[in-house]
Structures are given as C-alpha cells and as structure tokens.
Amino acid sequence: GAVVSQHPSRVICKSGTSVKIECRSLDFQATTMFWYRQFPKQSLMLMATSNEGSKATYEQGVEKDKFLINHASLTLSTLTVTSAHPEDSSFYICSAERTGTEQYFGPGTRLTVT
Amino acid sequence: AQTVTQSQPEMSVQEAETVTLSCTYDTSESDYYLFWYKQPPSRQMILVIRQEAYKQQNATENRFSVNFQKAAKSFSLKISDSQLGDAAMYFCAYRASYSGNTGKLIFGQGTTLQVKP
Numbered sequence: 001g002a003v004v005s006q007h008p009s010r011v012i013c014k015s016g017t018s019v020k021i022e023c024r025s026l027d028f029q030a031t032t033m034f035w036y037r038q039f040p041k042q043s044l045m046l047m048a049t050s051n052e053g054s055k056a057t058y059e060q061g062v063e064k065d066k067f068l069i070n071h072a073s074l075t076l077s078t079l080t081v082t083s084a085h086p087e088d089s090s091f092y093i094c095s096a097e098r099t100g101t102e103q104y105f106g107p108g109t110r111l112t113v114t
Numbered sequence: 115a116q117t118v119t120q121s122q123p124e125m126s127v128q129e130a131e132t133v134t135l136s137c138t139y140d141t142s143e144s145d146y147y148l149f150w151y152k153q154p155p156s157r158q159m160i161l162v163i164r165q166e167a168y169k170q171q172n173a174t175e176n177r178f179s180v181n182f183q184k185a186a187k188s189f190s191l192k193i194s195d196s197q198l199g200d201a202a203m204y205f206c207a208y209r210a211s212y213s214g215n216t217g218k219l220i221f222g223q224g225t226t227l228q229v230k231p
Binding site for chain 2: 038042093108
C-alpha cells in the first residue's frame with residue numbers, strides 16, 4: 001500500500017513564531033501533494049495544491065505568505081506556518097497522489113499556538 | 115462549481131444492523147469519481163470505497179456498498195452488519211476525471227456514525 005507520513009504529529013508553539021510540518025510519501029513518488037486544514041467535527045478544507053518543482057496553487061482565502069508550501073522533491077512537501085497566532089491552531093492533513101490514483105492521506109498534525 | 119452535500123450530521127445504528135449514509139453532489143461534468151472516506155477518532159483518513167462515474171455497476175467492498183444514481187447525482191453508502199469499529203466520521207468526496215485535472219477532492223460536511231452495542 002501507499003504510505004504517507006507527517007512530522008510532527010503534534011506541535012505547540014508560541015504566538016509569533018513559525019512552525020514547519022513535513023509530509024512524506026514513503027513508498028511512492030507523489031506527483032501532487034495537497035494540504036488540508038480541519039477544525040473539530042468539521043470537514044477538510046483544502047488549503048493548497050503543490051506539484052514538485054513548481055509554486056503551490058492556493059485556494060481562495062488562504063494567505064500564501066502565511067502558509068508557505070515547498071514541494072522540493074517527489075517525496076517531500078513542507079508547510080510552514082509563519083508568525084503563528086492562536087487562530088492558526090488546527091489539525092493539518094496532507095495527502096499525496098501519483099498520477100491517476102487515489103490520494104493517500106497522512107495521519108495529520110495537531111498545531112496548538114499559545 | 116462542484117459541491118458535495120451530506121445532509122445527515124449524525125447517524126446511529128445498532129451493532130450487526132444496516133445503515134445508509136446519504137450524499138448528493140452537483141457537477142456539470144460527465145466523467146468524475148466519487149469516494150467515501152472514513153475518519154476514525156485517530157483522524158487518519160481511510161478510503162472506504164470508490165466509484166467511477168462511467169461505470170453503471172455499483173461499487174462494493176465487503177460490507178460496504180454504494181447506491182450510485184448518476185442522473186439524480188446521488189451517492190449513498192450502505193454499511194451492512196455494522197461493527198463497533200465502523201464508528202467514525204464519514205466523508206463523501208468528488209474528484210474530477212484524472213485527465214488534465216489537479217486531483218482536487220471536494221468533500222461533503224461529513225456524517226458522524228455511532229454504532230451501539
């Protein structure tokens with residue numbers, strides 16, 4: 001099966017600092033990776049789509065200067081939340097897709113900004 | 115724009131019984147894919163079942179089956195012989211056809227399923 005990992009699984013940071021979340025496809029090369037945000041008992045909200053070697057495509061309303069996405073290789077994408085504030089506290093989920101297959105989801109990262 | 119609607123925020127079922135979760139969607143496309151995902155308390159998204167719109171036959175995966183009504187744009191999930199481990203939040207999702215598309219999934223609001231022993 002296709003496995004996607006995320007690191008860290010949970011992180012606590014202070015307001016004003018930046019935090020980086022890694023998403024890796026462990027046993028396949030991902031042509032596209034996606035970043036979602038999920039609030040408790042709510043659906044997944046797509047934040048951005050990234051393809052290796054190119055700039056991410058952000059969904060409407062998502063601040064690209066606040067949520068920096070880098071897709072440096074076919075197995076790694078990172079999401080950096082810059083100058084984090086308490087309202088950025090959420091559950092962040094990544095997924096990865098090979099061309100023509102399903103998306104495989106990571107286990108998620110719980111971010112708490114104090 | 116495509117939309118996915120799950121009108122049942124919560125459902126409950128007795129263990130070993132059958133339950134059906136509803137999903138409707140809106141699209142002008144003729145070729146697309148529909149999915150049901152399960153999100154247990156661990157919050158790991160798990161693919162339950164997938165349906166290609168060009169296939170008339172309803173997809174099945176063991177105790178899970180769908181009722182795909184393309185004209186009505188309806189895609190319900192039936193869980194037979196419900197088990198305690200089926201308790202989770204279930205999401206219906208739409209994806210445009212693979213050709214020339216980014217693979218973006220559009221999710222419904224989710225249905226929380228409770229399984230009573």
